[in-house]
Amino acid sequence: MAHAEIDFGKASRAALQDPQLRANFRRAMDGLMSKRAAQFADSAEWHSMRALGASVRLRALSKLPELLEKLEENCTRNGITVHWASTTDEANAIVLEIMLRVNAKLAVKGKSMVSEEMHLNAFLEKHGIEAIEADLGEYIIQLDHEMPSHIIMPAIHKNTKQIAQLFRDKIKEAEYTEDVDQLTGLARRVLRKKFMNADVGISGVNAAVAETGTLCLVENEGNGRMVTTVPPVHIAVMGLEKVVEKLEDVPPVLSLLTRSATAQPITTYVNMITSPRKDGEKDGPREIHLVILDNGRSKIYADEELRHTLRCIRCGACMNHCPVYTRVGGHAYQAPYPGPIGKILVPQMEGLDKRGAMPHACTMCNACVEICPVQIPIAGLMNRLREEAVHPGPAVKDAGAQASKAEALVWKGWAATFSSPTAYRMATTVLSAVGNAAPASLPLLKEWTSVRAKPRFAGRTLHDLARDRGIPDV
Amino acid sequence: MSDARSSILASLRASRDAHPVETVASDFTVLREKRWGPAERLERVKRMMEAVHTEFVDATEQDWPAVVQAFLKDAGAKTVLYAPATEAGARLESSWADGGPELVRYDRPVDEFKEEMFTGIDAGITQTLGAIADTGSLVLWPSADEPRLLSLVPHIHIALLKADALYDTFWQVMTENRWAEGMPTNALLISGPSKTADIEQTLAYGVHGPKRLIVVVIR
Ligand code: SF4
Numbered sequence: 001m002a003h004a005e006i007d008f009g010k011a012s013r014a015a016l017q018d019p020q021l022r023a024n025f026r027r028a029m030d031g032l033m034s035k036r037a038a039q040f041a042d043s044a045e046w047h048s049m050r051a052l053g054a055s056v057r058l059r060a061l062s063k064l065p066e067l068l069e070k071l072e073e074n075c076t077r078n079g080i081t082v083h084w085a086s087t088t089d090e091a092n093a094i095v096l097e098i099m100l101r102v103n104a105k106l107a108v109k110g111k112s113m114v115s116e117e118m119h120l121n122a123f124l125e126k127h128g129i130e131a132i133e134a135d136l137g138e139y140i141i142q143l144d145h146e147m148p149s150h151i152i153m154p155a156i157h158k159n160t161k162q163i164a165q166l167f168r169d170k171i172k173e174a175e176y177t178e179d180v181d182q183l184t185g186l187a188r189r190v191l192r193k194k195f196m197n198a199d200v201g202i203s204g205v206n207a208a209v210a211e212t213g214t215l216c217l218v219e220n221e222g223n224g225r226m227v228t229t230v231p232p233v234h235i236a237v238m239g240l241e242k243v244v245e246k247l248e249d250v251p252p253v254l255s256l257l258t259r260s261a262t263a264q265p266i267t268t269y270v271n272m273i274t275s276p277r278k279d280g281e282k283d284g285p286r287e288i289h290l291v292i293l294d295n296g297r298s299k300i301y302a303d304e305e306l307r308h309t310l311r312c313i314r315c316g317a318c319m320n321h322c323p324v325y326t327r328v329g330g331h332a333y334q335a336p337y338p339g340p341i342g343k344i345l346v347p348q349m350e351g352l353d354k355r356g357a358m359p360h361a362c363t364m365c366n367a368c369v370e371i372c373p374v375q376i377p378i379a380g381l382m383n384r385l386r387e388e389a390v391h392p393g394p395a396v397k398d399a400g401a402q403a404s405k406a407e408a409l410v411w412k413g414w415a416a417t418f419s420s421p422t423a424y425r426m427a428t429t430v431l432s433a434v435g436n437a438a439p440a441s442l443p444l445l446k447e448w449t450s451v452r453a454k455p456r457f458a459g460r461t462l463h464d465l466a467r468d469r470g471i472p473d474v
Numbered sequence: 475m476s477d478a479r480s481s482i483l484a485s486l487r488a489s490r491d492a493h494p495v496e497t498v499a500s501d502f503t504v505l506r507e508k509r510w511g512p513a514e515r516l517e518r519v520k521r522m523m524e525a526v527h528t529e530f531v532d533a534t535e536q537d538w539p540a541v542v543q544a545f546l547k548d549a550g551a552k553t554v555l556y557a558p559a560t561e562a563g564a565r566l567e568s569s570w571a572d573g574g575p576e577l578v579r580y581d582r583p584v585d586e587f588k589e590e591m592f593t594g595i596d597a598g599i600t601q602t603l604g605a606i607a608d609t610g611s612l613v614l615w616p617s618a619d620e621p622r623l624l625s626l627v628p629h630i631h632i633a634l635l636k637a638d639a640l641y642d643t644f645w646q647v648m649t650e651n652r653w654a655e656g657m658p659t660n661a662l663l664i665s666g667p668s669k670t671a672d673i674e675q676t677l678a679y680g681v682h683g684p685k686r687l688i689v690v691v692i693r
Pocket of ligand 1: 260311319341368373378
């Protein structure tokens, strides 16, 4: 394999051996699922809202280039500076340039998955700028030098004891406590100083409104408002698909987002930012920058089927409902986006050579498709990527990277057997006679039987039994 | 990086023109039909916001400054930040009795007293544009006269709500008041005190923003 450091299979097997991790995820996901179900108890309302949400996202995608231009035009008119980046390197360079110009030493960050895509913290650190995560979950994992294990609840893999120990080890003034209010209070004290002294605030964007040039952010903690209001400069980073056409498109999208994500009718704060501090205003940043990032999205957009990946509003509900995610947890994916959305998005961004294993980690149970608030046919897209992985073609980066001669041969043999009655009859006769004698440790069989019972062949085929009952062969 | 801009837009345009995205009409009926009676609305706002630890206090047009002062005194607040140039600010100033918490004017740029705001202010008082029954949310439009940090930095946020300024949904607020024709620097919905569930899904209040949110309902 070309990317030895990324081995989803190995990481999954390790995760499955960790009972604490599995318990943490199982408990959290069970709670999230039942609370979400209660939010959408009225099924007529759910169906109408979801259709509305999907229509808003599809309309935005149908006019994507025009809406991005309109967003730029309106933001610029409002005093927000718009930047474009094709790659994460370009986006990082843009952020750094702004920081250097204002001589920034300390940045505070609100939660942003795009900044995870960019590995922005590590990049800034390399250039001598401290970037502190202010969302409590992100702060926790930053202390432990970890990646988020969930796009909404980044520290969901840790329990209170683990966090208590971490705070004791990593925060100077901390005493060991498992009291959640005290732990939260400690983070409040540490981070308030950072908000006060930060030179730049960095945030993501949940929805950007083309019609008005408004950036919308949802959050519960107030850190998002802090980073976008207190420091003199605010930099927002967004994926180019985050745009919506009209202001009135925002309420349905945010309602579906917050109810699906954390089962809240709405988050504590909905923060709509339209301009930097105007003359006479007493607070707010004097500069706002919006960085619009492509990072493979325009390529995803080129394919008629795969572009539906870009409808996603990043609610994370698909991971909460995924039987694979719940068992292996978020870190096994070794990617910024885990779970079902990660399995369709990351291979398209990073290529099927590096990420070819991801679309296979799916049982096709369809749970994600049923709950996705914008009706993305996730399982269908997963299948498509499995196909792309073995057939070279232009649609996806490194398509065909997983093509294997042996696998192609097996399928050829299978097709030949199933399209010739004689061959089929011979094969089934042989298998029912001696199939059960094959040891479970045979090379190919071993893969299957290492974690599953070996299938038992019936002594007689279905055709045989049917013939006995007088049903003639066709 | 203007070449990034043109190459991104050109690529999106070419893809879209080659294969247009099929759309369906957006039907907002589901939001339009979310309606509650006048009495139900306030009751619902209260129920939903109380569920996330918001506190409610009743007052009248006459007595609300005294009610606020008494409440803050009880809460142990020593310093209260307010917006002197607003209607509510003027009322507070004229009727604030001696001996209670000290009123602090937010009448200069935050840059001049950031440290004091973060370390020396106990409470902040703001007006609201109203409340939303569907989600239990307050609507705030901070302004030059009523700055943004009033509702964020102080540990206690007192929000004044006129009992008849009630809406059904967020969508109704923005469409009826034609927000799309002109958005302020910052518009906000606030649905409770600051909170987090990032430590093992256990709810904790007051992580970065206010620890307490008190809605004073003025009739
Ligand atoms: S794919 Fe759907 S369910 Fe998953 S995060 Fe995106 S919007 Fe939510």
